[in-house]
Amino acid sequence: MALKSNCKHMKKVNYFLAVLLGLSIQFASAQVKKGSVLIKNATVLTVTKGTLENSDVLVQDGIIKKVGQNLSAPSGVQTIDATGKYVMPGIIDAHSHLGLDVVNEATSPIVAEVRMKDMVNPYEVGIYRALAGGVTISHAMHGSANVIGGQNATLKHRWGSTDPADIIMQDAPRTIKFALGENPTRVHGRGNGIQPRTRMGVEAVLRNGFNEAIQYKKAWSEYNAAASQKNSTALPPVHNERLQVLSDIIDGKIIIHCHSYRADEIYMLINVARDFGITKLVFQHTNEGFKVAPEIAEYTMGASVFADWWAYKMEVYYSTAYNAAILTANGAITSINSDDAELIRHLYHEAAKTQRYGGMTDDQALSMITINPAKQLGIADKVGSIEEGKQADLVIFEGHPLSSYTIPQMTFVDGVKYFDIKEDANDQRLKVSATEMVEPIMIFEGHDSRCMQDTESLFETTEALFNLNH
Amino acid sequence: MQRLNKIFFAFLLALLPMMAMAQIDGEVIKPRAGKFLLKNATVVTITKGVLTNTSVLVEDGKIKEVGANISADGAEVIDCTGKFIYPGMIDGGTKLGLVEINSVAETVDYVEIGNFTPNMQALTTVNPNSVAIPVTRVSGVTTVLAVPSGGLFPGTAALINLNGYTPDQMYAGFKAIVMSFPSSGRRGRFDRRSDDDIKKANEKALKEANELWDNAVSYAAMSANGAELEYYPEMAQLAKATTGELPLLIEVNAASDIQAAIKWVEGKDAKVIFSGVSEGWRVADEIAKAGIPVVTGPIQALPTRDSDRYDTPYANAGKMAKAGVKVAIRTDGQENVRNLPFFAAFAAAYGMGKEEAWKAVTINTAEIFGVADKYGSVEAGKVANLIVADGDPFETRTNIMHVFIDGYRMPLSNRQIRLYQEFLDRSPGLKIN
Numbered sequence: 001m002a003l004k005s006n007c008k009h010m011k012k013v014n015y016f017l018a019v020l021l022g023l024s025i026q027f028a029s030a031q032v033k034k035g036s037v038l039i040k041n042a043t044v045l046t047v048t049k050g051t052l053e054n055s056d057v058l059v060q061d062g063i064i065k066k067v068g069q070n071l072s073a074p075s076g077v078q079t080i081d082a083t084g085k086y087v088m089p090g091i092i093d094a095h096s097h098l099g100l101d102v103v104n105e106a107t108s109p110i111v112a113e114v115r116m117k118d119m120v121n122p123y124e125v126g127i128y129r130a131l132a133g134g135v136t137i138s139h140a141m142h143g144s145a146n147v148i149g150g151q152n153a154t155l156k157h158r159w160g161s162t163d164p165a166d167i168i169m170q171d172a173p174r175t176i177k178f179a180l181g182e183n184p185t186r187v188h189g190r191g192n193g194i195q196p197r198t199r200m201g202v203e204a205v206l207r208n209g210f211n212e213a214i215q216y217k218k219a220w221s222e223y224n225a226a227a228s229q230k231n232s233t234a235l236p237p238v239h240n241e242r243l244q245v246l247s248d249i250i251d252g253k254i255i256i257h258c259h260s261y262r263a264d265e266i267y268m269l270i271n272v273a274r275d276f277g278i279t280k281l282v283f284q285h286t287n288e289g290f291k292v293a294p295e296i297a298e299y300t301m302g303a304s305v306f307a308d309w310w311a312y313k314m315e316v317y318y319s320t321a322y323n324a325a326i327l328t329a330n331g332a333i334t335s336i337n338s339d340d341a342e343l344i345r346h347l348y349h350e351a352a353k354t355q356r357y358g359g360m361t362d363d364q365a366l367s368m369i370t371i372n373p374a375k376q377l378g379i380a381d382k383v384g385s386i387e388e389g390k391q392a393d394l395v396i397f398e399g400h401p402l403s404s405y406t407i408p409q410m411t412f413v414d415g416v417k418y419f420d421i422k423e424d425a426n427d428q429r430l431k432v433s434a435t436e437m438v439e440p441i442m443i444f445e446g447h448d449s450r451c452m453q454d455t456e457s458l459f460e461t462t463e464a465l466f467n468l469n470h
Numbered sequence: 471m472q473r474l475n476k477i478f479f480a481f482l483l484a485l486l487p488m489m490a491m492a493q494i495d496g497e498v499i500k501p502r503a504g505k506f507l508l509k510n511a512t513v514v515t516i517t518k519g520v521l522t523n524t525s526v527l528v529e530d531g532k533i534k535e536v537g538a539n540i541s542a543d544g545a546e547v548i549d550c551t552g553k554f555i556y557p558g559m560i561d562g563g564t565k566l567g568l569v570e571i572n573s574v575a576e577t578v579d580y581v582e583i584g585n586f587t588p589n590m591q592a593l594t595t596v597n598p599n600s601v602a603i604p605v606t607r608v609s610g611v612t613t614v615l616a617v618p619s620g621g622l623f624p625g626t627a628a629l630i631n632l633n634g635y636t637p638d639q640m641y642a643g644f645k646a647i648v649m650s651f652p653s654s655g656r657r658g659r660f661d662r663r664s665d666d667d668i669k670k671a672n673e674k675a676l677k678e679a680n681e682l683w684d685n686a687v688s689y690a691a692m693s694a695n696g697a698e699l700e701y702y703p704e705m706a707q708l709a710k711a712t713t714g715e716l717p718l719l720i721e722v723n724a725a726s727d728i729q730a731a732i733k734w735v736e737g738k739d740a741k742v743i744f745s746g747v748s749e750g751w752r753v754a755d756e757i758a759k760a761g762i763p764v765v766t767g768p769i770q771a772l773p774t775r776d777s778d779r780y781d782t783p784y785a786n787a788g789k790m791a792k793a794g795v796k797v798a799i800r801t802d803g804q805e806n807v808r809n810l811p812f813f814a815a816f817a818a819a820y821g822m823g824k825e826e827a828w829k830a831v832t833i834n835t836a837e838i839f840g841v842a843d844k845y846g847s848v849e850a851g852k853v854a855n856l857i858v859a860d861g862d863p864f865e866t867r868t869n870i871m872h873v874f875i876d877g878y879r880m881p882l883s884n885r886q887i888r889l890y891q892e893f894l895d896r897s898p899g900l901k902i903n
Contacts, residue, residue: 311601346770356867404811404816442774443748443774
């Protein structure tokens, strides 16, 4: 009897909580601003539906309502004259570490349980600077210290929001970081004397991890079957978040984004993925992807690569800037990413380099920073092209975005303008650190990559780490 | 012994057919000297305007003639109708050839042990066969300054052409002693020294620089008076900077450091060039007033301060040029010096203008380095460092059709292109077992 009433009480509480939860979700989504705007007389680079001269883009409540000619603005909707200018979809960076307080949980070869969405820092001025380069979405990734790293967050650059939840793209699917080759073998094998020390060990860590996850899944399904029996006394297995995440990967609920360079390790992961029935797999960096382009095209969601970075470490010595062109020609989904707070500022220019190195068409080059990374992040139904019904992430350029002389003018996320070259103040910081009496001056001597950030203690000198980045 | 030799030669003879096969299989294209007539192009001379329907005659490594009606007379004629001829671009500061793979210490040769090593010669360690060199020159960069770094006086930089099999063949006639001016900036996120520590380190470094400089001045004076001096190669080298025999290339970036450096060089008999100069726009008038030329870059860089406008690094070169500073552009690169034209384009777009940006990668650099009689423009009598393109070489969609260095027609291939040729359509392709 007492038990029963308790249950009733519980139900009430549950109902109450559910209502609260519903309210809070509404509250959360209400916080994300949605804008309306009419962009007139532009050259519209839709990416997926061709280039439209002298055309207009009408945005209502954050959604692209109409693309065409002679559109008129509903009352209260601002019109922007973009005569002589170019409009393209917001640029998407499939590999970034912007807006993260911490990048690496380097303590174990597998740390699938940690989540970058718990580490989002909306105050980082780099987010604004990315907007000034037309980037509206970035894939905020865990670092590359682990074979299986943490879960990434897909960010929408709603600069000015101070709630981390507001800059996370809540409708993006889960993704997770993997890493092969020099970084995990250096941190764990050479740094801590544990597997993996070699690329053989990397494969073993992957296979052991997935097999353990299968055992874990089996233990739960056995328990669930037993628990559904009458008078069951079965005890549930102990919850293990790490193995739960690995089972979710096997179940296709999470997209793998794997830091990789050499053709052999790329081919290895393709085989491992096939053995475990995993198809949601994107390779990151992938400098030697061109050597196994047919395999990448056949079995994976493609590769996200640098336009021209190479030779900063041994495993990228045998690279070619024609990588993206070779991958594209072989039918692999190919994107160009930054992995760098500086490079993210001109991804349009990085994409343009595929025209020098492999003669990509304008649409092919633009796809690599819009619809292709959107596909790799599982958000191509929402963003990545200028199409009616998609989220209104847009950039206006003076000059064709693939020209070396182009200058981004305005950037919109969900129809809200977050960057305007003519109106913005010079100092865009959202807050000034009280502990910094004198603002530090950074004279960067190289790439400001953060792939191996927070693993400094594992190296002889921090400068060595600096050189061993990415 | 003789018998061994005989066996060896017999072995070699047996191998010969195989070697010949290899020759046929793998085509090797070498740089080729000769007399070339680049016919009927639009010539962007940089110093003498843009000349349409103009030809350029290359002979004996030099630009022999630039004009409308040049007789071919035994020259190999290259039709350049509809094409553009520019001078080869010069990168005013790189580590090209001084490092092969940055994370592999065995291949890093630009930084020596010690704080006072001005006698370390970049030219000695330039690897003429670095894989990065052919990767660079297909972009139209024909000449770079190879710069050592590290300590207070890390070494002597050297200007090299990207053609040649020995450093001496590559040498382009300019050396400078490098000084890293004590920096109040931080070198990156890993640099977590306190403001106080940085200040103290700088004061110490400046004191050391002053002592070394004073000693070098004395060394030079005594040496000039015929004094017999102890063997002190570091001091002998720095002495050359105190007399102006070799220019002093001062790496300096933060605004307050630039001001301090301007003050520091006042009254010294040194020929000073500033390099880096990331915050030059903040004190551009002072640099102009001091009359010190600048090699700035990388242009595609992050602002030095969080509070700075996002485009300050793009706009920096143009702002300094507008203030009257003589500006050259550098990549500060190693494997990606090929991006120099794109850096120049960014500088051009963000205020410098195309014409001035072209000068900043050609004639200005040559003038700052004192080699403008040989390099930096398309003029008769200069060294034949030329590029032929089907458009604006600063644009990524433009193809560089020909590159001439020292009058040699350079092969437009490199390992990255060969990998493209091999793997674009791999055979066997996808093989499902």
